[in-house]
Amino acid sequence: MLLFSRTMKRAGTGLCAWLAAGSMAAAFTACQVTDTGGIDDNSFNQTAWKGVLDAQEQLGISGRFLESQAETDYEANINSLLGGQCDIIITVGFLLGDATKAAAEANPDQRFSIVDYSYEPVIPNVLGQIYATDEAAFMAGYLAAGVSETGILGVFGGINIPTVTVFMDGFVRGAEYYNAQHGTAVSVLGWNPETKEGLFTNNFDSLDDGRAFAQNLYDEGADIVLPVAGPVGLGSAALADELGVEKLKIVGVDADLYYTDTEKQHVYLTSITKQMDATVMQVIENTMNDTFEGGNLVGSLSNGGVDLAPFHDMDALVPDSLKQELAGIRQGIIDGTIAVDR
Structure with a gap:
């Protein structure tokens, strides 16, 4: 203490x-x-x-x-x-x-x-x-599905509790919404919103676990990984730094990790932020x-309590058309025409 x-x-x-x-x-x-x-x-x-x-x-x-x-x-x-x-x-x-x-x-x-x-x-x-947070995570899943080269995304959590799985729910459903809009088949490894089964490190502090879980997802084809595990995710970022961002990108959670994880800031596609x-x-x-x-x-998105962080160093990887789609999704979530929880 x-x-x-x-x-x-x-x-x-x-x-x-x-x-x-x-x-x-x-x-x-x-x-x-x-x-x-x-x-x-x-x-x-x-x-x-x-x-x-x-x-x-x-x-x-x-x-x-x-x-x-x-x-x-x-x-x-x-x-x-x-x-x-x-x-x-x-x-x-x-x-x-x-x-x-x-x-x-x-x-x-x-x-x-x-x-x-x-x-x-x-x-x-x-x-x-x-x-x-599922509102901003939905946008992150849509973004990741649009940027992925392999068509495979990965996600894992720290502990199977609602404040963790709400990120995972939104991320998966955002990718599914991308598929529905584009006729694609991007998959998300590590979480099933229906069965509530997925990958968890069962801690919020082991960087080694963050590296290992991201490595396993990468080995299965994921080129973008969302770790919802606090500092554990820093281990995932270290792996992405070693592999190179052309092979593995990370989506951060809670804060804009571009600013808080300054040594590895270049590996973050975006972050799902809670203000x-x-x-x-x-x-x-x-x-x-x-x-x-x-x-x-x-x-919420409507009052600025949650948001999707800027793309920073990876801004050029996000086509203008995808940025426009994300703006429309944001508005749809706010006005209730797009449901993030189905």
Whole structure:
């Protein structure tokens, strides 16, 4: 269990510095508990923490976080933040759902928000931050099907949980929609949205697994792979770097990995992004303004909560006609004429 209090730890830089003494007296404190991926996971923990950092800069709050080294740390980390020091406790990830629920119900006066999770029925002092990632993943699958040279795509997850498989569902269905529009037969290895069976590393931290799973999919013909496994995907990116992007390309998740995985940025065709920094900051503002309510805050294509990242170095590989199709698909998803969940 690692504690960093009131830091200015910049996402993606590794720089950690203490706030000036005057800032340490901030009247509002936002506290974050990560899952086992860690605060610098180039993924959702890091992006959520950026929301706290943005609030520090723009709203003058104080921020601190606890890193969970194992799932057994979740309850202890949350409990250690109770007692009035945190105006809002933000937990990150599906796996913290049970521990957050237990702490919230035992401490009804403490406000909580959980990233990538929601409760039914609503817990009055918990605001869930959830994302329609299948919308952006649908676009990514359509894009990948249009760019693939082999006609075979690959996908694998970290753990078989809804916040992972929602990416996989959208990706497969986007490729299927491409086939329906173009009369092609692009296949996706690694996931079946109907049977809910597929490939999972069963962890979010082994880069070796990321390399091995991507290698297996590549060996079966996939030239574009979507790893939905947090830092595990960095292993897939390392493999793509070694093979060369003409042989294997990667689709990132959560953050725009072109900016967060700078050493391997050239291997990313695009990323399926969740704007967790924006929703975290919105939750903080709501809490500061005393407009906090339990329930759900949903990020979608229509409100900018999810998106498909730019193609960056691979922009020239995406024909203008495909870009126009993607723009039409985006609008169709927003206005409801294209269903991503069938």
